[in-house]
Amino acid sequence: MKCSCALRRRGAAPFALLCFASVFAAPMLAQVNYNAGNRMLRPVNYREWIWLSSGYGTAYVPETSGREDPNPLFHNVFVNSAAYRAFLQTGKWPDKTVFVLELRASVEKGSINQRGRFQGEVQHLEVHVKDERRFPNKWAFFSFSPTASAANMIPVTQDCYACHEQHGALDTTFAQFYPTVREVAKRKGTLKPDR
């Protein structure tokens, strides 16, 4: 299977993903589930988790086509609440941390908006999950099309793993792009400062 990491595929900045508890659910319940074939079921209610940040059209490779993307995507990043709560105490992502990256279209004209961009339909979901017993490298990525109800794990040979390993400032996650997470990790001494 080809790597379907939207962040790599689009040349976008690899916002790190994690997964945790809904604000309305018991905080330590698992926030992602798998079917009998080890496919991850599409996360639900992740928009009620802790939102970390949103980027706009971010990419970690320079533009080479000579023209700008006329319709950049928004990259919205969420982490499950129980993982976030543990992180605030330790500066580390606990086991069963889950990030969801939601990619949405950007829209200029609509209602009374005349300039800039607001958020449109979901284009893609990516999940980055830490599960020390399930995955040999602790973390794994999954990628969901807008209508997919389940997804296979992205093979560890794909670029997203190496990129997060090389450039993620905190335990393979892109904590440097999440303002509040970055500050907590700095205080706790867990942020790699050169990333």
Next chain:
Amino acid sequence: MKCSCALRRRGAAPFALLCFASVFAAPMLAQVNYNAGNRMLRPVNYREWIWLSSGYGTAYVPETSGREDPNPLFHNVFVNSAAYRAFLQTGKWPDKTVFVLELRASVEKGSINQRGRFQGEVQHLEVHVKDERRFPNKWAFFSFSPTASAANMIPVTQDCYACHEQHGALDTTFAQFYPTVREVAKRKGTLKPDR
């Protein structure tokens, strides 16, 4: 006092604000407080509320200067969790609803990012709060500079009130710009479809 609504002042799309319960607090506790002089104290922990959407450089007046803003702001909108939970049931914002609009700088170059924008420092906070006993018109706006610990209510003669009244699709809020809120309000029949 001059209206300090950042959305109006910047000609930005008036993303509506509301206020609710932290995911870690008892859900019906008030999420904003006031001092003896009726000034609102700066909201805390609003980034642990429900995030509704983020816009990028949005504005509801056309560009007339002949050049684009080189550094558009991100507009991040949060609502308190208890209000959101009630909204999911009714399609309406309950009393004590609080929106926070967080305006952040946008940054292109940093870490490995080469294109697009990720989020930088807080530039401003706006609060839109529904409190039927405190405010004659039920809703009120407050505006906080990056370092302000308290703020006066913005007078009801300022543009932000009339604009939210005329263009907000749900009870003076810009529900049309928040994807999940928009869908719930549509289903509940509470969204004004022409806005």
